[in-house]
Amino acid sequence: MSLLSSIINKVKNEVAGKVAEAVVGEILGDKPQTGSQSTANAPSVEHTSAPSEPDEGCGYYDRIPAEECQYNYNGNYVDYFRMIFREDFAGYEAKYSELDIGRRSYFTLERNGRIELVVELMTEKSEANKLRNDCKETGTPYLRFYFDHFGWWNTRTYVRERVRGALGISSM
Secondary structure, rough: OHHHHHHHHHHHHHHHHHHHHHHHHHOOOOOOOOOOOOOHHHHOOEEEEOOOOOOOHHHHHHHOOOOOOOOOOOOHHHHHHHHHHHHHHOOEEEEEEEEEEOOOEEEEEOOEEEEEEEEEEEEEOOOOOOOHHHHHHHOOOOOEEOOOOOOOOOOOOHHHHHHHHHOOOOOO
16 A cells, blocks of 8 residues: 555656646746736745745745735736835936847846946846846946746845845845
C-alpha cells in the first residue's frame, strides 16, 4: 500500500503543479495588460495585511495584500507605477519608455532635466541586464521591479520606500 500511496501522491503533486502553473500563466500572462486590471484577474481575491517579517509559509505571498498594490489597482501595472510616481514623487518628472513590448519597459525620474533614477519594469522571464549595466557604467541609480513574479505584489509602500531609498530621500 505504501508504494501505491507514494505513486498517488506523486501524481497529485504533479497535477497540482501543472494546474498552478496554468492558472498563474493565465492570470499573469507574458504580455502587459492594456486594459483595466482588477482583483478578478489577480491570483486570489482573499486579502491579507503584510506581516512585519513575512515568510513564505505565512500565506502573505499567496494572497493579495489589503494594501494598494498592482493587482488591486484599477489599471495595468504601468499605470500603477505611473500613478505612484505622479502622486508620491511629484517633484520628479516620470518619463516612460518601452524596451521590449510585453517584457521590459522603464521610467526615468528626472529633476531639472537630469535623470535621477531609472526604474525598470520587467517580466521575471527576462534575463536582460543591458539597462542595468548602462546605469552602473554612468553612475545612474537603478531599480528593477518584476511585474509578474507570483507573490511579489509591488505594494505601494514597498515601491515608494525602494524609490525613496534609491533617490536618497529619507522615509517619513
